[in-house]
Amino acid sequence: MRFNTSLIHGNIGPKEDKGATNVPIYQCNSFQYETARELEEVFSGKKPGFIYTRINNPTVEAFERRIAFLEEGIAAVATSSGMAAIALAILNLVRSGDEIVSASGIFGGTYSLFRSFENLGIKTRFAEDSSLESFEKHITDKTKVIFIETIGNPRLDVPNIRQIAELARKRGIALIVDSTVTTPYLVKPIKLGADVVVHSTSKFINGSGSCIGGIVVASGNMKIDYDKYPLLKDYKKYGEFAYIARLRNNLLKDFGACMSPFNAFLTTVGLETLGVRMERICENALCLAKALKENKKVISVNYPGLEESIYHQLATEQFGGKYGAILTIRVGTKENAFKVIDSLRYAINSTNIGDVRTLVVHPASTIYTSFDVEEKEAMGVYEDMIRICVGLEDVEDIIEDFYQALEKV
Numbered sequence: 001m002r003f004n005t006s007l008i009h010g011n012i013g014p015k016e017d018k019g020a021t022n023v024p025i026y027q028c029n030s031f032q033y034e035t036a037r038e039l040e041e042v043f044s045g046k047k048p049g050f051i052y053t054r055i056n057n058p059t060v061e062a063f064e065r066r067i068a069f070l071e072e073g074i075a076a077v078a079t080s081s082g083m084a085a086i087a088l089a090i091l092n093l094v095r096s097g098d099e100i101v102s103a104s105g106i107f108g109g110t111y112s113l114f115r116s117f118e119n120l121g122i123k124t125r126f127a128e129d130s131s132l133e134s135f136e137k138h139i140t141d142k143t144k145v146i147f148i149e150t151i152g153n154p155r156l157d158v159p160n161i162r163q164i165a166e167l168a169r170k171r172g173i174a175l176i177v178d179s180t181v182t183t184p185y186l187v188k189p190i191k192l193g194a195d196v197v198v199h200s201t202s203k204f205i206n207g208s209g210s211c212i213g214g215i216v217v218a219s220g221n222m223k224i225d226y227d228k229y230p231l232l233k234d235y236k237k238y239g240e241f242a243y244i245a246r247l248r249n250n251l252l253k254d255f256g257a258c259m260s261p262f263n264a265f266l267t268t269v270g271l272e273t274l275g276v277r278m279e280r281i282c283e284n285a286l287c288l289a290k291a292l293k294e295n296k297k298v299i300s301v302n303y304p305g306l307e308e309s310i311y312h313q314l315a316t317e318q319f320g321g322k323y324g325a326i327l328t329i330r331v332g333t334k335e336n337a338f339k340v341i342d343s344l345r346y347a348i349n350s351t352n353i354g355d356v357r358t359l360v361v362h363p364a365s366t367i368y369t370s371f372d373v374e375e376k377e378a379m380g381v382y383e384d385m386i387r388i389c390v391g392l393e394d395v396e397d398i399i400e401d402f403y404q405a406l407e408k409v
Helices: 003-009 036-043 058-071 082-091 108-120 132-136 161-171 230-255 261-271 274-293 312-318 334-343 373-378 395-406
Strands: 075-079 099-103 123-127 143-149 174-178 196-200 214-218 300-302 326-330 359-361 385-389
Touching: 003 058, 003 274, 058 075, 058 214, 058 261, 075 082, 075 230, 082 108, 082 143, 082 174, 082 196, 082 214, 082 230, 099 108, 108 123, 132 161, 143 161, 161 174, 214 230, 274 300, 274 326, 274 395, 334 359, 334 385, 334 395
Parallel strands: 099 123, 099 143, 143 174, 174 196
Antiparallel strands: 075 214, 196 214, 300 326, 326 385, 359 385
16 A cells, blocks of 8 residues: 555544545534443453543544554554653653653754753753764763654755664664654654654644644664653553553543544644645745745755755655655744745745745744854844745745745845
């Protein structure tokens, strides 16, 4: 089964008994059972079933099955947002006194989350760049998780997932990969050795900016040392499902960060067009990057699809010759960046990514406003930089829009 076929037909679950072609929306809090004994068996795990939508729900489960299938994982848990997915994925493994080693060019919201983890006694060490050596030198005997993004947002650096996975496996550390900006269309990190994959499904998986959500996918390949990861000890009986069992039955249940059935429905509908959308978006982004490189008002263009990018060869190999939707440009000053953004006719000034529309934002004054200059630059954020997330418009219109806006500088 090829990718676009799998989006529509892959692991869609049991046939809907009323003949509906879309997954029904089970918009309810809880589920009834005929007998007290039957409900007891569901609660104890002796019998499958749905209890309460905070824990599981048929609409949400249908979405989870599809994403797990696409990522070639064994199971998934959907969450209320991408940030919830990252938080739960990590807190499922770490506790006070433990450490994380993270890429530094990560999304500002994730960086902020890691700072908040410090209040829980969880320290994050940041690799200076995406090289293997940068990650390895920050590993200590307290390290429990290595965290990377497939393409850093907005630094647009590209780590070698296979190499970092081998390092993590050698050191007995879990590798969690955020694949939001690439999606399973460009790369399946589990095939490259990742233990856990997370997505903000609010972005490209949903595709239309209509709802918030996240998901955590377990590979089932994690070699769990239960002395090193004592939080999973009580779930040892679940074998390869120990990680996902604790995530659902402990953290998801206790934190209440569940995906709503309606959001699961909207995201499932969006998922079915992921392949054709990503194909067009990647083509548009590369064309725009090449066009902006030729514009004299643009000081620099950062996009892994450009041959001069230091990540071009790795990105080509790792992502099958496609490079995602996000590029950044620098235009000299913050004032110039504001003029360009304010002059655009089609591209929308918004902090989101992954929409059908082309979106732009000035990261330094928005998403990263709470960070100091040194932190911003470590994440690839500069005062004159504009982040562009390319949409599905005709690429000629997108290029013309940016060219006319740049003329105002």
